[in-house]
Structures are given as structure tokens and as C-alpha cells.
Amino acid sequence: METEKIIKVLNTLLEINNDRIEGYETASKETNDNELITLFAKLARTSSKCKQELTCEIDKLGGTPTESTKTTGKFFRAWMDVKAALTGNDRKAILSSCEFGEDHAVETYESVLKNDMGYLSAEQQMLVNAQYIKIKSDHDTVRSLRDTMVAAS
Numbered sequence: 001m002e003t004e005k006i007i008k009v010l011n012t013l014l015e016i017n018n019d020r021i022e023g024y025e026t027a028s029k030e031t032n033d034n035e036l037i038t039l040f041a042k043l044a045r046t047s048s049k050c051k052q053e054l055t056c057e058i059d060k061l062g063g064t065p066t067e068s069t070k071t072t073g074k075f076f077r078a079w080m081d082v083k084a085a086l087t088g089n090d091r092k093a094i095l096s097s098c099e100f101g102e103d104h105a106v107e108t109y110e111s112v113l114k115n116d117m118g119y120l121s122a123e124q125q126m127l128v129n130a131q132y133i134k135i136k137s138d139h140d141t142v143r144s145l146r147d148t149m150v151a152a153s
Contacts, residue, residue: 007063009116014054016108019069020047095146102139
């Protein structure tokens with residue numbers, strides 16, 4: 001039972017990383033802004049690395065890593081807002097929508113850190129903490145860029 005819970009927790013994190021990868025890859029295709037394309041690629045790489053680490057851990061436990069994304073809820077709406085903002089080429093709106101999605105990713109990690117760490121081994125806890133720091137850093141980068149755009153308005 002405990003192994004199943006660990007796999008479920010890790011798959012929750014894997015799913016949010018799948019969301020980020022898909023969202024930022026889609027966003028990259030929707031814009032001609034080289035600065036945003038570079039940013040989106042960096043954010044997707046963070047989640048690709050997290051995905052690889054989580055998949056490895058789930059495999060070690062004999063579980064099946066999820067390939068799914070959250071196609072409902074806050075994260076999906078955020079990506080629809082990004083796509084709409086990209087169409088209008090509104091950098092402030094794009095970054096605001098990205099931050100909304102990043103908020104959800106950070107919240108997912110914080111929920112695991114708060115509620116599920118007791119299920120994880122010390123090694124898994126270190127992995128989740130390290131990934132949280134990377135995801136939080138990405139979030140803060142997007143927020144800073146968004147704030148710069150707001151200040152410039």
C-alpha cells in the first residue's frame with residue numbers, strides 16, 4: 001500500500017511537469033518573439049529534467065509513470081489564456097498567464113511538501129525538495145518578467 005501511495009505522489013508531480021512541458025512547447029510554437037521562445041524552452045527543460053528524475057524513481061518502485069496532463073482545471077485555463085495572449089502578441093498578458101500556470105505548479109509541489117513527505121524515502125524527499133527549488137525559481141523568473149512589463153506600462 002505504501003509503495004502505491006509513493007507512486008501516486010510522484011505521478012502527481014510528474015503530471016504537473018507534463019503540463020508545463022506541453023504548455024511551453026505549445027506556447028513556443030505560437031510566438032515569433034525570440035526572447036519568449038528562449039524563456040519557454042528554458043522552462044520546458046526544467047520540467048523535462050524533473051520528468052526524467054520522477055520517471056526513474058517511479059520505475060524503481062515498479063510503477064507506471066503517467067504520461068497524462070491535467071486537461072481540466074486551473075492549469076488548462078492558464079494555457080488557453082497564454083495562447084490567446086500570444087495571438088494578440090501581448091507580452092504582459094502572456095507572462096501573466098504563464099505566471100498563473102507557474103503558480104499552480106508551485107502549489108502542487110508545496111502540497112506534496114506539506115502533506116506527503118512522510119510517505120517518501122529520504123532520497124525521494126531530497127529529489128522533491130530540489131525540484132521544488134527549480135520550479136519555484138522558474139516561477140519567480142516569470143513573475144519578475146511580468147512585473148517588469150507591468151512597471152513599463
